[in-house]
Amino acid sequence: MFSARYGGKEKDAELNMAKVLAELSEVDSRTAQFRTSIALI
Numbered sequence: 001m002f003s004a005r006y007g008g009k010e011k012d013a014e015l016n017m018a019k020v021l022a023e024l025s026e027v028d029s030r031t032a033q034f035r036t037s038i039a040l041i
Helices: 002-006 013-023
Strands: none
Touching: none
């Protein structure tokens, strides 16, 4: 998964969050959505 490689070799949640916030620092409107689905056959 891409998220597993996003922060680099140091698997540190705080460093990853700092990286995300730094990359979004110039974005005026920050929103997010989480969607999931399941299929039962």
